[in-house]
Amino acid sequence: MTRSEENYIKTIFHLGGNKSVPVTTNAIAEQMETKPSSVTDMARKLGDKGLVHYKKYQGVFLSEKGIKTALGIIRKHRLWETFLVQKLDFSWDEVHEVAEQLEHIKSEKLIDELDAFLGFPKYDPHGDPIPTRDGEFHEQEKEKKLLSDLPVGIKGICAGVKDSSASFLQYLDKHGIAIGQSIHILGKEEFDNSLYLRIGEREHTVSHLIADNIYLIRE
Amino acid sequence: MTRSEENYIKTIFHLGGNKSVPVTTNAIAEQMETKPSSVTDMARKLGDKGLVHYKKYQGVFLSEKGIKTALGIIRKHRLWETFLVQKLDFSWDEVHEVAEQLEHIKSEKLIDELDAFLGFPKYDPHGDPIPTRDGEFHEQEKEKKLLSDLPVGIKGICAGVKDSSASFLQYLDKHGIAIGQSIHILGKEEFDNSLYLRIGEREHTVSHLIADNIYLIRE
DNA sequence: ATATTTTTTTAGGGATGTCTAAAAGGGTTG
DNA sequence: CAACCCTTTTAGACATCCCTAAAAAAATAT
Known part of the structure; x- marks a missing residue:
């Protein structure tokens, strides 16, 4: 997976394309600050790879495999944010940009060890749940x-x-x-x-x- | 600086191209597991950017700016290796591949905070000196x-x-x-x-x- | 239902960074 | 010094990922 592919997958997930509800080309383009034509290119590519379901003029939504991938990226992003805030004294507003880079580092061991090092946190510094390595969210205990x-x-x-x-x-x-x-x-x-x-x-x-x-x- | 440019700079440094002694195209190609023609392309590009001195058929060596850049990358690499071994229980032979990725993360604050978090280590787990943020080795001789x-x-x-x-x-x-x-x-x-x-x-x-x-x- | 507007796709091109194949340069040796 | 060989560069091509401009499809308005 390239960095760019991962960013598209993550964006589609965040735009709600994880429940068989398609996300539009324009919405993705706007969110990613890119052009619709670029989105179309990538939609086809991700479709060919089986990460999204894509039909012309009908938007995209994530396949099972795509959802798994998205959760993996979100897990990495949120663990890194937690690390930056808890261990390196970053403030909330400083973490995002760096976590955007760190989330693309490829190493299963790294992320699992980081998880352990942080004490298996359930929530990131923004209060958002951190998916487990099996791709499941921790339930929110209280509303x-x-x-x-x-x-x-x-x-x-x-x-x-x-x-x-x-x-x-x-x-x-x-x-x-x-x-x-x-x-x-x-x-x-x-x-x-x-x-x-x-x-x-x-x-x-x-x-x-x-x-x-x-x-x-x-x- | 692109990731690829950084990798070339680092390789040239490691091959000794930091003392006005040129490194050959073939040596770089072999070290990076790429082709000499690719090295030539990049040599010209790095030359245009003022990071190396390059003359056709005479190899390349780093400029002042190139050396500074190289030391910055090496600093990041070695701090991350230290982190992986000391905090995440990596063994010495597992760190390299991951550190190769982490060394390209762009954030001054990140690396300085990491340095502080690790207690300003002078040497990485292999015993190699970690350059300071000002680009100086704690000990000058390369191992x-x-x-x-x-x-x-x-x-x-x-x-x-x-x-x-x-x-x-x-x-x-x-x-x-x-x-x-x-x-x-x-x-x-x-x-x-x-x-x-x-x-x-x-x-x-x-x-x-x-x-x-x-x-x-x-x- | 037709005209207009918006969305999406296609077509073609640019930058980066890689490759192969062929040409050019430089060094060695008879 | 000339023939040979190895190194290096050039030329041309391909993949990725982005863009602009124009065409096609879908949505909206009259």
Whole structure:
């Protein structure tokens, strides 16, 4: 598998092409910041290799083999992100670019040893589940809910984010919000739905837009 | 810098092309298991980029910029090898292939954090010095070892001889052993300590006396 | 249902990096 | 110095992966 093929497979997975629901050529092109004609080329190629099902003008979706491949790449990506944050003091917003490179390193042993070294983590620093080597996700133990959907008074643990853009992650970093951080919803402003929170020791006000992108697990 | 360019730079460095001593096209081709014509193409390209000095029919050697680049790659390679052995329980013979991939990851921060995480090691698991981020070796001499002192499995480059008598040099010539020639130690005869070698394309048996007079630089 | 717009594919080309085959250069030896 | 041989370069080609421009198909609007 080439690096480029892997990137296409991963993108198709993330766009939802894992449940026999086809993803369109344009959607892939936009996501990957490339041109539709390039996507068509690759779609045919991946189809020939049995990684996706592709019919002209009908988009692509992953085959069984394609899903397995995608989960393998996602596993690598998330383990590397975990490593970067836990061991090398990267902040959330710095990991993605490097993990994008590291996820293409080819070595079964490397990734399994890394998994062990990290203590077989179930979630990456963004709170997303890490597939096992057999390609299965760990079940989410408790329900993960958006901060914006929870009532005043709730105490919980920050479990992940919906938006993982660099700017959002930088915002979180600046305000001391991180995975595992305890968050207490102190109040809600009716006018604009902003929230008063206690985050660790400090109190903050966050807008509805922010609250709508942070997942909490109730204690 | 592309991955391929980096590999050429590294190879030229290892073949000794860092001291204004040119390395031949054939030596590079053999070392990289590619064809001389490919090497010529790349030599011109690296020359245009100012990484090597190249004149037709006269081989290449690294420019200042090329040496800096080479040291950066070697630094990454050796830090990753150290990581693999110390933290992920790789054995020394398993690391090379994976480190060859990891050395091309592009991130200043990554490599500096890795360096810190490992406690700023001065030597890699093979005992070879790790260049600092400023491109200086902790110890200047590149490791040149006698063939007779190395274990089975080692691949290296012929770097010189201890005995330089005419008869010995003639022997070497007759058997296709020359500076820059790649040598792989395939096995050792316990009875008389003679070695089975692959020299370039051919396999040879050499006595302990011969092996005790040839210096190798490990890859 | 036909015209228009959007999406997708095809056709053809460029950059990188590889190869084979043939030509050119350089070194050795009679 | 001339013939030979080995090294190196050139020429031309192929695969990958990307692009632009134009054609074809599908979706949408009138």
